[in-house]
Amino acid sequence: MKIKNCIYIFAFALFFTSCIPNKDLVYLQKTDKKTNDNEVKEVVAKPYRVQTNDILTINIKALDQKLVEMFNTSTVQNQSQNQNTPQNLYFTGYSVDDHGNIRIPVLGNLNVLGYTLDEIRTTIEKKLLDEYFNSEARLYVTVKLAGLRYTINGEITNPGTNVLYQDRVTIMEAIANSGDITMTGDRRKVQIIRKYPHGYETYTVDLTKDTAIDSPYFYLQPNDYIYIKPLKQKSWGTGTTGVQTISTIITALSLVTTTILLTRNL
Template identity: 45%
Template sequence: MRKASLLLWIAMMLLAASCVPTNKITYLQESKSQVVDSLSYVRKLPAPYRLQVGDVLTINIRTAVDEESIAPMFSIAGGATADDGSGNPYYTGYNVDTRGEIRMPELGKIKVLGLTTDEVRMKLENKINSEYLKEVAQLYITVKLAGLRYTMVGEVSGTGQKVIFRDQVNVIEAIADGGGVPVTGDLTKVKIVRSYPDGVRTHIVDVTDLDIVYSPYYYIQPNDMIVVDPLPQKALGTGTTGLSSFTTVLSILTALTTAVLLITR
């Protein structure tokens, strides 16, 4: 009787340890302590991204004055400045080199490190207007990042580098676009590894908490790395669902019972 109770106690402990609580795998949960509106608003827009070494820009230059002879002067051969998504931007775009500069036909080296895309656009407009156009013309320049690149590793459905062709992406959208996180992934401690001019820092966010929308790390930046650690249940290897956990525990209990019976005999 005592042995049976011991086996039952062990089985209950294994079953309890193998269960993944829903609050660990549910995104954007509202606070249990206070009633909040189902709609939540971000308090402020994220700060504009400032260019770093390794970024790739797509630049499109057009002008209403003699466009056929002026605009192509500043374009890489092969239509690199076309903002139509064609071609690989790594080869057709403008790479920010280790000096923080891009090289453009006719314009030469342009310092862009630490600037926003809007600041780069204004810098190009001023340079072209002052050096190549005799009078102020209708100059149209667009400067964009060639996709928002980030990397996903850890307990995720799809690891590797991802690219989203949008200007603004939050961490939940990035995780979803990267394939999502299985139930064995810990959503309460998602790491965002981010590069800064003075080095690399790691930030931890809880994507199960609705208040993440107020976090300064809610929106990812180019070259971010998203790391998801596994839950302890993954290390136990007892299954990802209640049924699989029960089946595993039952198998362990059966093996223990058989071993005890053999030993006592």
Template identity: 35%
Template sequence: MRPYPPQFLVLLLSLVLLGGCVSQKSLPYLQSGKYSTQTPVTSENTRLTYRLQPSDVLSIRVQSVQPQLNDMFNTTDSRAMLNGDPGTLFLTGYSVDELGFINLPTVGRLKVQGMTVDEAQSVVQQGVAKYVRDANVLVKLLSFKITVLGEVRNPGRYFVYNAQCTVLEGLGLAGDLSEFGNRKNVKLIRQTANGSEVVLLDLTDSKLLSSSHFYLLPNDALYVEPMKARTNRGNATNLGLVFAGISTVALILNYIQSSK
């Protein structure tokens, strides 16, 4: 049995690897011929308003000239807020129960389900004003978390400490897409009252900036599909090992036969 010539193996591996190459045109985001370095291009977009639902966690801060009363409401550890520790924030925040209420000391139960964070802040402000004079109330959503999976550099769950978070910012938290991430087929999975909603996003299309799905909502998940080149590259590696093994066996057999 004659071994495969080295030139044959190199040619075969080269053909396989060509199938695993990623086109440069498929990598840039927001591709459009209207962009220029001279004139800024404005894209209008719709920012969805998030409304509170059960299991959300709120941070409620009360500020007044009566420190002892402030401490009664301010259960959130200020050091945890500065450090952004999600575990501590969840333990010390105010959870929205299954009926849509939060339970404040002295004030009692307040209905916040279906409200925006600003609307909930007004409700809490009115409740606290009955017990603390000239108090200033600040309400923030602590449970704004997103999940990023698939062909990104650092997949996982991330907490957002900003009222507005875009798809690009969410992917940035995960270290951006890998070379093999399919930028034309990113799935956005969103939880709604009727179940899970799945939307396909094309990151290479500049129309994404004006899409109603450009801004993320709490509990959103992004899944980046791998490109075919990812599979081809993996197959090329496996084939390379197979060819190397075959060539080695052929060389051994050839050596045995020639030594007889």
């Protein structure tokens, strides 16, 4: 009887510890019960500052487009919107070298390291107006990142490197674009490894709490690496749902019972 009681206790303990609770699966759960569900939260994302190895797309337009053709690469001008693939942008965009410079036709080297996209646009416009054109040319300059590239790995449905053609991308959008975190993924400790001029830094975001939106790392930056850790339930191998866990326990109890009966008969 003592052996049976021990087996039952072990089975119940295994059941309650191996199942993944619902609170570990739901995103952005409300932490403050007093707040209004429709409360508007301020966006804390700061303007992105260009780093080495970034790729920029620069387009210069004017009233007379022939006057600015020499500043634009012919490949970019003739490129249709459907051809803006990561591969094409790699060869036609402006890559920021190790010294923080990009090389623009006619204008030559331009240092962009640590500048925002708007600051780069203003610098190019000023350089063109000072050296080549006047205000009557009606210059129009656009500067964008050639897509926001990120890498996601770990407990994710589709791990790998992806590119989203948006000015801003949240970590929730990146996860959704990669097929969502698996049931055995730890949503409470999502790691973001981010590159800075001085090296790499690692941050942890709890995506089960609505306070994740307030985190400065809720918005991704180019070349971010996202790692989803596995939950302990995966290493235990008892199953992720109640049905799977019960099946595992029944199998284990059957094995133990059979072993006891065979031992007694010997």
